[in-house]
Amino acid sequence: MRHFKATASAMLLGAASILGTAAQAQDLPGFDNWDQVLEEARGQTVFWYMWGGSDAINGFVDRFYGEPLMEEYGITLERVPLADTVDAVNQVISEQEAGADGDRGTIDMIWINGENFATLQQADLLYGPWAEGMPNSALVDWENPAINLDFGRPVEGMESPWSSAQFHFMYDSARLEEGDLPRSYADLGAWIAENPGQFTYVAPGPGAFIGTRFVKQLMFELSGNHEQWVGPFNEELYNEWSVATWRELLSWEPNLWREGETYPVSDADMKSLFANGEIEFAFTQSPAGAGPDIGAGLIPPTSRAFSFDNYMIGDFNYLAIPFNAPNKAAALVTANLVLRPDRQAAQVQPQNGFCCGWAIDVNRVTDAGHQAAIAEAMQNLGDAAADPGRLAGALVADIDAEYQSRIEADWQRYVLRGEPLPE
Amino acid sequence: MGHPIRRAAFYFTVGVISLILVAPVIAFMINAFAFRWFYPQLIPQEWSLQAWERLGLIPRAGERSVSGFIDLWMSVPDVVSALWLSLAIGVTVTGLSVIIGLPAARALGLYKFRGKRIVEFMIITPTILPPIAFSLGLNINFIRWDLALQDMGIPIDLAGSVIGVSIVHLVPVMPYVVLTLSGVFANYNPDFEAQARSLGARPLRIFWDVTLPSILPGLFVAALFAFLVSWSQYLLTFLIGQGRVVTLPMLLFSAAGTGNNAMIAALSLVFIAPAILILLVTSRYLSGESSAVGGFGRV
Secondary structure, eight states: OHHHHHHHHHHHHHHHHHHHTTTSOOOOTTOSSHHHHHHHHTTOEEEEEEEOOOHHHHHHHIIIIIHHHHHHHOOEEEEEEESSTHHHHHHHHHHHHTTOOTTOOSOOEEEEOHHHHHHHHHTTOBOOSOTTSSGGGGGSOTTOHHHHEETTEEOTTSEEEEEEEEOEEEEETTTSOGGGOOOSHHHHHHHHHHSTTSOOOOOOSTTOHHHHHHHHHHHHHHHTOSGGGSSSOOHHHHHHHHHHHHHHHHHHGGGSGGGGSOOOSSHHHHHHHHHTTSSSOEEEOOTTTTHHHHHTTSSOTTEEEEOOSSOEEEEEEEEEOBTTOTTHHHHHHHHHHHTSHHHHHHHHOGGGOOOOBOSSOGGGOOOHHHHHHHHHHHTTSOTTSOOHHHHHHHEEEOOOHHHHHHHHHHIIIIIISOOOOOO | OOSHHHHHHHHHHHHHHHHHHHHHHHHHHHHHHEESOOTTOSSOSEEOOHHHHHTTSSOOTTOOSHHHHHHHHHTOOHHHHHHHHHHHHHHHHHHHHHHHHHHHHHHHHHOOOTTHHHHHHHHHHHHHSOHHHHHHHHHHHHHHHHHHHHHTTOOOOOTTSHHHHHHHHHHHHHHHHHHHHHHHHHTOOTHHHHHHHHTTOOHHHHIIIIIHHHHHHHHHHHHHHHHHHHHTOOHHHHHHHTTTSOOHHHHHHHHHTTOOHHHHHHHHHHHHHHHHHHHHHHHHHHSGGGTOTTOOOOO
């Protein structure tokens, strides 16, 4: 109990000092310096709650973080697999309701972004700010709005990036020629008309953000400009372009898979349709493109990734520490390790099985050994990856989370149920 | 039964029922070893142990020697630890539920008393009430009690622990145990006990030599129900275990979202294997002739 009080007052002091020195690198609430963090962390166990649906990602975490944490820092990693990240959010809320504050919670760290982050931050249930106070946070480009905004919401040091992902597509090179691939939504509309029944997309809805993202990008293209979408939710802008978006999607419907009567409800469902040759395109978020799914035997080995020329949404995913985490020091050390350049290089290599791309700005790395690891990873994305230059050229940031819920509700209403459009 | 047509009809019916019961297991068997089984392949063209490798149950190619298997299994893959944990919780819950349920069932089966209907109804309520309705609240209460216990210097956790999960499994398990056993006691004749007592037997001896052998077949059925209900709990384990008590259903639900059919099938086989094994071992108590439910053992 005494320890808890000490921590709480230290957190208050920490918060006060942040306010005073906003321009400098952050302090770590509750700790004087990084050495103290390392010292306290030794012997602790970090309970890391993360979506556990991919055995490849689970294996990556145990191997590339679990082993060095134990060997170099004396920290035990306990990975807690979740079916859905919102379960961890609900757990933190339950703990707060039960009065488990200070360091009397159960969760040390959550793999998080978007709505789940917004929920915890709004309810004031996160430890921090801390993300700019770790040594390796110097490698993160905090000026980049794709990093300092999470679904349009300022991160403000309450979470630290782990990796990045960018929406793009997959096709089967045994069935389609690279030259015939659509490179914009306008192209795609024409392709669908010429190839009836061979395209569909994941129904936008809770748990299927990838479908929402597909629709969002169409809205960007129709509006002809992504920049106007950055910033807080804009009702007028949304009303102006959403109807055109529904009209476009409805015009595709007669030529969609099963004539648009039904849609795959998850990315896994869509992948299965693609693998069985019912549809010609699938979605991916990995810098290695089709590589990870080929390795798992989920799609044909001739699958390849490709990108449109514009409006491919990329975003970052993060690590957050709950306000009542029992092992904050160990969580900080883990989040810092995740940003170490050799770990970052390992996570983009397809054979290691992780999903996603860089969180650090690789140009900031000065250590020669780490630079070599990065160079090797860059060359090793595999044949099944999309052209990285084209992907980078098409990159746009995701927008305010409010757009997501509106798009999901309105898509269900106007496209799925076919209610008459407004005006 | 002598008539050939009637006999044919009998075997046909048995065949159809067995097929319905066994077909899903056969589908799992095929899927668990199929690799890249896509349309238009009628049967898989490629076979693979990749799902089993990923589960950590079979070593990778080149390491499949006896020592390879021992090394892998000694490293306790997630599936193996989940299997042991599920078994441990299942056995604990079964034991507790029988100890708690036996006196209640005896009272309900043998005696008439005021409010008996209400007591019976209360015992059945967990089967009507959806688990989500009580478990969210229970989780918060468990956390509160844990904090109170901590403040008293007793470091016992209910929330997020095997103890808490075992306790909460009792909720859906108890109705099955009490109802099964009260059926047994309804046909039970306590005069046997009186007889033993008149011959000078002490209470413990009466229970051991008279009561227990009489109710044993029914007790087996109740225990089997208890174990299987505990074995298949997902939601309660998840909510009270806070994701930290990783039993087999937790792994299965987590894998179900990935779309990796081989993996889901392999995990499902691991999940149903112990249940099938137990059914086989106890099947003689379950056959109609042993009159298990409401039946009477040999004294």
